Amino acid sequence: MKILVPVKRVIDYNVKVRVKADGSGVETAGVKMSMNPFDEIAVEEAVRLKEKGAATEIVAVSIGVQQAQDTLRTAMAMGADRAILVLTEESPEPLAVAKILRALVEREQPGIVLLGKQAIDDDMNATGQMLAGLLDRPQGTFASKVEIEGESVRVTREIDGGLETVSLQLPAIITADLRLNEPRYASLPNIMKARKKPLETIAAGDLGVDVAPRLTVVKVAEPPARKAGVMVGSAAELVEKLRSEAKVI
Amino acid sequence: MTVLVLLDHEEGQIRQASRSAVQAAATLGTVHALVVGDEAAAGAAAKIAGVEKVLLATDPALAHELAEPVATLLVSLAGDYSHIVAAATATGKNILPRAAALLDVQPIPDVVEIVDADTFVRPIYAGNALATVRSSDGKKVLTVRAANFDPAPADGGTADVATLAPVASPATSQFIAVELSQSERPELDSARVVVSGGRGMQNAENFRLLEPLADRLGAAIGASRAAVDSGFVANELQVGQTGKIVAPELYVALGISGAIQHLAGMKDSKVIVAINKDPEAPIFQVADYGIVGDLFTVLPELESALG
Numbered sequence: 001m002k003i004l005v006p007v008k009r010v011i012d013y014n015v016k017v018r019v020k021a022d023g024s025g026v027e028t029a030g031v032k033m034s035m036n037p038f039d040e041i042a043v044e045e046a047v048r049l050k051e052k053g054a055a056t057e058i059v060a061v062s063i064g065v066q067q068a069q070d071t072l073r074t075a076m077a078m079g080a081d082r083a084i085l086v087l088t089e090e091s092p093e094p095l096a097v098a099k100i101l102r103a104l105v106e107r108e109q110p111g112i113v114l115l116g117k118q119a120i121d122d123d124m125n126a127t128g129q130m131l132a133g134l135l136d137r138p139q140g141t142f143a144s145k146v147e148i149e150g151e152s153v154r155v156t157r158e159i160d161g162g163l164e165t166v167s168l169q170l171p172a173i174i175t176a177d178l179r180l181n182e183p184r185y186a187s188l189p190n191i192m193k194a195r196k197k198p199l200e201t202i203a204a205g206d207l208g209v210d211v212a213p214r215l216t217v218v219k220v221a222e223p224p225a226r227k228a229g230v231m232v233g234s235a236a237e238l239v240e241k242l243r244s245e246a247k248v249i
Numbered sequence: 250m251t252v253l254v255l256l257d258h259e260e261g262q263i264r265q266a267s268r269s270a271v272q273a274a275a276t277l278g279t280v281h282a283l284v285v286g287d288e289a290a291a292g293a294a295a296k297i298a299g300v301e302k303v304l305l306a307t308d309p310a311l312a313h314e315l316a317e318p319v320a321t322l323l324v325s326l327a328g329d330y331s332h333i334v335a336a337a338t339a340t341g342k343n344i345l346p347r348a349a350a351l352l353d354v355q356p357i358p359d360v361v362e363i364v365d366a367d368t369f370v371r372p373i374y375a376g377n378a379l380a381t382v383r384s385s386d387g388k389k390v391l392t393v394r395a396a397n398f399d400p401a402p403a404d405g406g407t408a409d410v411a412t413l414a415p416v417a418s419p420a421t422s423q424f425i426a427v428e429l430s431q432s433e434r435p436e437l438d439s440a441r442v443v444v445s446g447g448r449g450m451q452n453a454e455n456f457r458l459l460e461p462l463a464d465r466l467g468a469a470i471g472a473s474r475a476a477v478d479s480g481f482v483a484n485e486l487q488v489g490q491t492g493k494i495v496a497p498e499l500y501v502a503l504g505i506s507g508a509i510q511h512l513a514g515m516k517d518s519k520v521i522v523a524i525n526k527d528p529e530a531p532i533f534q535v536a537d538y539g540i541v542g543d544l545f546t547v548l549p550e551l552e553s554a555l556g
Binding site: 011013016017019026093094095098120121122123124125126127129130131132133134136137138139140141142144154157158159160161162163164165166167168169172178179213214215216217218219220221222223226228229230231232233234235236238239241242246248249 | 257313315316317320338339340342343344345346347348349350351353354355356357358359368371372373374375376377378379380381382383384385386419421422423424425426427428429430436438442466484485487490491492498499509510516519520521522533534535536537538539540541547550551553554555
């Protein structure tokens with residue numbers, strides 16, 4: 001079984017993002033970029049499934065600018081066998097991404113598409129669900145456990161207040177949540193090997209997919225800052241202030 | 250305009266987060282509520298102030314609110330509505346994007362403010378920026394953050410309940426089991442008070458020291474990602490960008506340094522209290538009241554001061 005793993009290049013999660021002065025977006029020039037952390041978890045899970053013998057090939061896909069090649073090389077250093085870069089000038093919305101991925105799924109015929117549950121830049125949490133809808137395939141979102149059982153896959157999902165287990169007929173779409181695994185660090189020999197693995201580049205236009213955005217960004221702003229608080233000397237003083245000043249207890 | 254709101258329910262009741270979604274939807278137009286698989290919950294939905302009509306789907310295939318059949322159902326109903334709304338809960342986030350794709354619509358998740366029928370504000374980059382976006386789609390599909398909208402009152406409505414005919418959907422997914430954490434406490438995402446512990450709690454055993462304080466305050470217990478990653482508590486207690494987004498009246502952070510991703514999950518709380526031994530901890534920059542000290546000393550003092 002083949003597993004397709006889409007990966008996104010985003011601002012590194014340790015970077016404090018800054019809103020541009022003109023309100024058009026956030027500053028990305030000269031900022032450290034990395035693979036979206038949830039996508040790393042997805043790559044790791046795919047590699048583990050291959051190591052267990054449940055998968056035979058892992059294809060990493062990224063949609064974006066030329067530099068997304070770095071993200072794909074990282075995925076291959078972690079264990080993906082080959083990569084596809086779909087070149088676009090801007091970062092398409094989840095609907096467009098799902099349509100591009102549908103075109104690739106039709107070409108590659110993977111048994112599972114394994115994605116991160118959300119990207120930490122636009123925080124949409126939508127692409128996996130949308131791809132599953134477009135393909136009319138079952139979805140196991142927010143996965144904390146994935147077990148292949150013959151022609152189906154059992155997915156344990158993080159839901160509000162606990163866990164839900166579903167069984168999905170293959171082919172299926174799965175999105176990775178935080179607890180699914182801890183991604184490995186790529187070793188130096190594997191980073192070297194990844195450089196020689198095949199990376200195919202496709203222009204988004206060649207897939208015949210409409211990627212026109214549906215959302216216009218009117219503005220991007222800093223969230224309102226909280227006003228500075230006060231330090232209190234003791235628990236008794238705190239309780240007094242919460243009762244008489246803040247009136248929350 | 251008429252808006253369809255998919256309601257989350259449990260044990261015959263509508264979850265508070267969904268009542269917030271009703272409140273948000275009411276600013277857009279007349280509200281119709283969709284309840285899937287629970288007749289008692291449909292009765293509760295009919296009483297929510299502002300709900301004009303309740304649609305009840307009783308098809309057994311929908312019993313566990315799996316995304317595949319519920320999204321198909323939403324699409325079959327969508328023609329009558331300008332907006333399809335749900336609370337940004339695990340259920341809403343699972344189902345709505347799928348339905349949106351089937352409708353060829355780009356969904357708008359985690360809305361914190363409705364500017365007008367086409368324009369919405371939502372957080373990006375873990376809440377470090379707020380994007381105002383305008384949708385050109387004919388129909389809008391959105392999830393709303395419960396913390397940013399007051400819940401519609403649970404009583405006051407007198408809506409009719411209409412039972413829907415079953416909709417065919419391929420049974421490619423199957424519910425196996427659900428395992429809910431057993432707790433007498435309020436739900437983390439709707440609690441009036443949240444008491445959270447971080448790495449400073451040191452271990453799982455110490456983390457339980459928060460329970461008497463939470464009991465005294467009627468609070469839900471939360472945790473930072475550091476506490477979850479250290480194995481002190483289960484992931485469902487995690488407050489932050491990669492966990493739950495909360496905005497209680499009172500948020501008490503004990504032994505939490507205040508990483509960016511944690512602040513994104515709680516900085517909209519009305520009053521924030523931080524107790525940390527490090528006076529330089531970033532949590533103090535968002536706290537209304539801070540105590541610098543050893544939490545194992547402050548915690549019992551706090552309990553006795555509360556009486």
